[in-house]
Amino acid sequence: xxxxxxxxxxxxxxxxxxxxxxxxxxxxxxxxxxxxxxxxxxxxxxxxxxxxxxx
Numbered sequence: 001x002x003x004x005x006x007x008x009x010x011x012x013x014x015x016x017x018x019x020x021x022x023x024x025x026x027x028x029x030x031x032x033x034x035x036x037x038x039x040x041x042x043x044x045x046x047x048x049x050x051x052x053x054x055x
Contacts, residue, residue: 046052
């Protein structure tokens with residue numbers, strides 16, 4: 001393993017890039033969270049309004 005000098009360390013470039021896959025994954029997570037929230041809210045509303053279907 002080669003040790004780098006201070007000048008070589010300062011020349012290293014890197015960073016985070018946003019790819020299409022990452023953006024789609026974040027969008028999918030947001031959609032799932034919203035759908036779960038709708039389902040829970042709908043279930044609570046039906047429970048409090050006594051409009052639950054009997055099985």
